[in-house]
Amino acid sequence: MHVRRSVLSRSMARDHELLNVLDEWRGHHVAVRVVAHRDDLVAVFVGRLGARSSAKGQSLFWPVALEGVSSGWLEAPGIYAHSGLLSDVRTHVGGFVVEFTQSGVTVNVRRLDRR
Numbered sequence: 001m002h003v004r005r006s007v008l009s010r011s012m013a014r015d016h017e018l019l020n021v022l023d024e025w026r027g028h029h030v031a032v033r034v035v036a037h038r039d040d041l042v043a044v045f046v047g048r049l050g051a052r053s054s055a056k057g058q059s060l061f062w063p064v065a066l067e068g069v070s071s072g073w074l075e076a077p078g079i080y081a082h083s084g085l086l087s088d089v090r091t092h093v094g095g096f097v098v099e100f101t102q103s104g105v106t107v108n109v110r111r112l113d114r115r
Helices: 010-024
Strands: 029-035 041-049 060-065 078-081 086-091 097-102 105-111
Touching (some): 010 060, 010 078, 010 086, 078 105
Antiparallel strands (some): 029 041, 029 105, 041 060, 060 078, 086 097, 097 105
């Protein structure tokens, strides 16, 4: 696994890496996997990654459009990241998986259409 380093503070570097990768993947199909602390898979959903939005207040939020699902639901499918809770962000070798941990839960985002 390759971890990119930055001269920014650890917190800023984590946010910066996550922002860069997910913003770059806008419009691509992704699989979002939620993993418990012992690598137990908790949930998976697949869709097209949208542009980062400020619709969720202080949280960083990237909507994920689920194919065949109405967008008028109370809960917005997407990736929520809380800057103050991020403890680790890493991009895997090959650059098609970014993983971040917050509050002990790991979220693994895999870009499915690697062009």
